[in-house]
Amino acid sequence: MSSDIRFTDFKSDKQPTWCPGCGDFGTMNGMMKALANTGNDPDNTFVVAGIGCSGKIGTYMHSYALHGVHGRALPVGIGTKLANPNLEVMVAGGDGDGYSIGAGHFVHAVRRNVDMTYVVMDNRIYGLTKGQASPTSREDFETSTSPDGPKQPPVNPLALALAAGGTFIAQSFSSDSQRHTEIVKQAIEHDGFGFVNVYSPCVTFNDVDTYDYFRDTIVDLSETDHDPNDYDDAKAAILDADKEYQGVIYQDDQSVPFDEREGLTESMADIPEGAPEDAMDLVREFY
Amino acid sequence: MPEDLNWAIGGEAGDGIDSTGKIFAQALSRAGRHVFTSKDFASRIRGGYTAYKVRTSVDRVESVVDRLDVLIALTERTIDENLEELHEGSVIIYDGERTTMQDVEIPDEMIGLDVPLKSLAEDAGGAIMRNVVALGAACEVSNFPIENLDESLEKRFTDKGQAIVENNKKAARLGQEFVAEETDHEFDYDVETTDNDYVLLNGDEAIGMGAIAAGCRFYSGYPITPATDVMEYLTGRIDRYGGKVVQAEDELAAINMALGAARAGARAMTATSGPGIDLMTETFGLVATSETPLVICDVMRSGPSTGMPTKQEQGDLNQLLYGGHGEIPRFVVAPTNISECFWKTVEAFNLAEKYQTPVYLVADLALAVTEQTFPPEAFDMDEVEIERGKIVDEGEIESWQNEDGQFQPHFPTADGVSPRTFPGIEGGAHMTTGLEHDELGRRTEDTDVRIEQVDKREQKVQTAREEEDWDYREFGDPDSGNLVLSWGSNEGAMREALGFLEESGTDVRFISVPYIFPRPDLSEEIEAADDVIVVECNATGQFADLIEHDALTRVKRVNKYNGVRFKADELAEEIEEKFAESAEMEA
Numbered sequence: 001m002s003s004d005i006r007f008t009d010f011k012s013d014k015q016p017t018w019c020p021g022c023g024d025f026g027t028m029n030g031m032m033k034a035l036a037n038t039g040n041d042p043d044n045t046f047v048v049a050g051i052g053c054s055g056k057i058g059t060y061m062h063s064y065a066l067h068g069v070h071g072r073a074l075p076v077g078i079g080t081k082l083a084n085p086n087l088e089v090m091v092a093g094g095d096g097d098g099y100s101i102g103a104g105h106f107v108h109a110v111r112r113n114v115d116m117t118y119v120v121m122d123n124r125i126y127g128l129t130k131g132q133a134s135p136t137s138r139e140d141f142e143t144s145t146s147p148d149g150p151k152q153p154p155v156n157p158l159a160l161a162l163a164a165g166g167t168f169i170a171q172s173f174s175s176d177s178q179r180h181t182e183i184v185k186q187a188i189e190h191d192g193f194g195f196v197n198v199y200s201p202c203v204t205f206n207d208v209d210t211y212d213y214f215r216d217t218i219v220d221l222s223e224t225d226h227d228p229n230d231y232d233d234a235k236a237a238i239l240d241a242d243k244e245y246q247g248v249i250y251q252d253d254q255s256v257p258f259d260e261r262e263g264l265t266e267s268m269a270d271i272p273e274g275a276p277e278d279a280m281d282l283v284r285e286f287y
Numbered sequence: 288m289p290e291d292l293n294w295a296i297g298g299e300a301g302d303g304i305d306s307t308g309k310i311f312a313q314a315l316s317r318a319g320r321h322v323f324t325s326k327d328f329a330s331r332i333r334g335g336y337t338a339y340k341v342r343t344s345v346d347r348v349e350s351v352v353d354r355l356d357v358l359i360a361l362t363e364r365t366i367d368e369n370l371e372e373l374h375e376g377s378v379i380i381y382d383g384e385r386t387t388m389q390d391v392e393i394p395d396e397m398i399g400l401d402v403p404l405k406s407l408a409e410d411a412g413g414a415i416m417r418n419v420v421a422l423g424a425a426c427e428v429s430n431f432p433i434e435n436l437d438e439s440l441e442k443r444f445t446d447k448g449q450a451i452v453e454n455n456k457k458a459a460r461l462g463q464e465f466v467a468e469e470t471d472h473e474f475d476y477d478v479e480t481t482d483n484d485y486v487l488l489n490g491d492e493a494i495g496m497g498a499i500a501a502g503c504r505f506y507s508g509y510p511i512t513p514a515t516d517v518m519e520y521l522t523g524r525i526d527r528y529g530g531k532v533v534q535a536e537d538e539l540a541a542i543n544m545a546l547g548a549a550r551a552g553a554r555a556m557t558a559t560s561g562p563g564i565d566l567m568t569e570t571f572g573l574v575a576t577s578e579t580p581l582v583i584c585d586v587m588r589s590g591p592s593t594g595m596p597t598k599q600e601q602g603d604l605n606q607l608l609y610g611g612h613g614e615i616p617r618f619v620v621a622p623t624n625i626s627e628c629f630w631k632t633v634e635a636f637n638l639a640e641k642y643q644t645p646v647y648l649v650a651d652l653a654l655a656v657t658e659q660t661f662p663p664e665a666f667d668m669d670e671v672e673i674e675r676g677k678i679v680d681e682g683e684i685e686s687w688q689n690e691d692g693q694f695q696p697h698f699p700t701a702d703g704v705s706p707r708t709f710p711g712i713e714g715g716a717h718m719t720t721g722l723e724h725d726e727l728g729r730r731t732e733d734t735d736v737r738i739e740q741v742d743k744r745e746q747k748v749q750t751a752r753e754e755e756d757w758d759y760r761e762f763g764d765p766d767s768g769n770l771v772l773s774w775g776s777n778e779g780a781m782r783e784a785l786g787f788l789e790e791s792g793t794d795v796r797f798i799s800v801p802y803i804f805p806r807p808d809l810s811e812e813i814e815a816a817d818d819v820i821v822v823e824c825n826a827t828g829q830f831a832d833l834i835e836h837d838a839l840t841r842v843k844r845v846n847k848y849n850g851v852r853f854k855a856d857e858l859a860e861e862i863e864e865k866f867a868e869s870a871e872m873e874a
Contacts, residue, residue, distance in 0.1 A: 067720035079547025269552025271502030
């Protein structure tokens with residue numbers, strides 16, 4: 001790991017095909033800066049993504065990366081991290097990928113608390129399939145598949161994470177580059193599963209949850225008396241449906257990550273050329 | 288006196304049938320006898336008929352037969368369920384004091400031994416030991432020295448304290464003495480001991496042991512009958528070697544975790560049964576396209592859908608060969624007996640890494656839950672070779688980078704296999720994806736690159752066809768015109784069936800095939816035969832279809848799909864009939 005790593009070292013030479021103005025540019029830049037600022041380099045970093053606009057991130061970043069199937073990025077990241085706890089593992093997803101098809105994995109990844117980072121680019125719409133309702137779309141949000149709105153309340157990912165025993169729950173706004181980078185950095189530094197839901201506006205299909213909307217409404221928790229170590233404060237903020245917050249909403253510094261609890265510290269990549277020396281003992285167990 | 292003893296304990300699930308059967312099987316194995324066990328069980332925790340059967344002989348036993356000599360019947364239904372296998376002189380041990388057993392009828396030609404199992408167990412220290420009392424009684428019936436039971440009882444109960452062990456030994460002796468002193472029968476059975484050195488294990492355990500021996504360090508799975516024993520075996524054991532078992536939230540997560548671990552450089556595996564394979568198929572294509580080495584074990588049970596979870600079938604073959612959209616290069620390896628479960632697991636890991644391709648390791652329920660004795664040398668760990676294929680270390684990495692210093696994970700090589708790197712290896716950072724990609728791993732829709740990458744992946748299979756030994760196992764008379772082919776667990780029953788067939792004057796050449804894809808070319812063997820029968824546990828003959836396809840000829844089929852494995856004597860009869868039909872038609 002070299003100390004002169006810059007965030008541009010995490011950039012690939014591929015130009016993103018995201019729409020001009022897409023929130024994902026800012027989200028990704030913040031991720032790259034946070035990785036560089038925490039002393040990581042592309043060769044010890046593993047980035048996993050699922051399907052959708054967010055899923056393209058592995059192509060635009062330079063690191064070890066896997067672009068997987070829809071909704072299954074988290075289990076891939078967990079397997080990688082457990083097999084080599086020395087790696088920095090970051091999983092990126094979208095609101096459809098993470099809270100719809102991957103919702104089961106999300107809840108279990110949170111409760112498993114492996115030391116990794118999960119960044120969700122939440123634009124409250126399905127972008128790559130051209131504008132259908134997503135799990136975080138508003139109840140009355142009109143789309144091609146919900147002409148009168150989805151008529152069901154949006155998923156509250158932060159509440160899901162808190163209920164599942166999340167140890168680091170944060171939210172950021174991709175356009176507020178400095179705060180977003182700082183929040184992702186804190187998620188990386190957290191010992192355990194660092195979850196960041198990022199407001200990452202879709203300029204093409206979502207004319208409700210826009211940059212202007214977030215700029216006007218967002219409240220930075222660091223400018224309030226919110227205490228991220230206080231569960232009740234976190235609960236109050238998460239369940240406050242009238243506000244959009246950014247900042248670290250909840251952090252449990254006392255929890256021990258799964259990998260540490262299980263005593264996993266070494267890479268599993270190194271194995272001997274034959275069976276383990278004492279392997280005949282395994283046979284003799286069957287006497 | 289027959290050479291083999293067929294013994295069973297049956298009752299309701301929850302009656303301790305499994306552990307009692309296992310104690311007896313282990314005692315026989317430790318006494319230097321060959322053992323083959325089988326289980327009848329229902330998909331429920333308590334209640335429902337369940338039985339543990341043990342066949343034992345001084346010679347090797349490879350299968351079950353349609354004969355039961357000694358039965359410990361804890362319920363009346365146990366007798367009904369086994370009536371067809373019981374015969375003149377069969378001994379039925381039961382507790383006539385048990386409320387449900389008071390009106391039990393023992394057929395006249397059989398010997399009913401009414402042993403007060405519960406009250407003798409209470410005399411020894413607790414009613415819970417009634418099954419052990421029955422074991423003692425069975426020792427007397429079969430003239431098996433009861434001392435051999437002691438070590439098994441110690442193994443089973445030492446954790447619960449020495450007092451419990453002693454009580455159990457006493458319970459066994461009370462059962463033995465009761466039969467010796469209170470009943471007046473001559474028994475036909477004489478189970479002698481030998482100095483042979485055997486271990487007793489089932490197919491799932493052999494797969495788990497093979498995985499550890501092969502250097503598998505990461506296992507993720509979701510519990511499912513009959514594959515769960517693999518996970519249970521690895522739990523606690525793999526940790527000793529720096530590995531980890533993760534119980535995932537579902538099969539989708541299980542295979543994706545294993546994929547992640549494999550990309551981190553670990554040898555990784557998941558095991559499941561048919562319904563789990565369905566779920567994993569989504570990721571299977573990604574594993575192949577991203578060229579990730581992964582072993583996926585399918586322990587088949589009756590399908591489709593939830594089917595019969597606790598019953599035997601070999602119905603997943605087409606799914607393993609063709610499952611998944613698009614065209615997916617893969618290997619399908621199918622061990623044919625329990626020691627092969629070990630060796631083929633080792634081989635599966637080597638194939639996966641040498642060719643950076645997913646490998647289906649396919650076993651069936653009969654293979655997975657059946658225990659069999661082997662000399663320990665059958666699992667000679669010194670013979671295990673680990674071949675990791677082309678891994679690029681930091682010193683060589685530059686030669687696999689392009690002029691811009693980018694590592695090329697999918698660089699087309701002559702054999703289709705490109706060197707790989709793991710995260711943590713400097714200069715190797717790259718991405719990989721389920722999308723069609725170029726040599727850098729980046730998405731492409733370029734028509735030429737598409738063809739190049741499809742060909743590259745297919746080339747790996749072609750290379751493996753040429754480089755590896757896709758062999759088969761052969762038994763019986765090599766010159767016979769009667770050829771029988773089978774795959775999976777049928778090998779055992781068929782090997783014993785050869786003996787029955789020989790007795791009745793039918794010579795047979797038997798080939799057991801452990802590779803489904805690629806598989807040995809059997810055209811010559813088939814051409815040399817007058818008549819070919821393919822034996823398998825499914826309704827449509829999925830393996831027979833492959834053989835017909837390869838050899839461009841029609842074959843006969845013996846199929847069983849009622850959920851029960853082939854029995855040696857029954858199989859011999861069917862084979863004989865099939866060959867006789869052909870002879871008649873020619874005449």
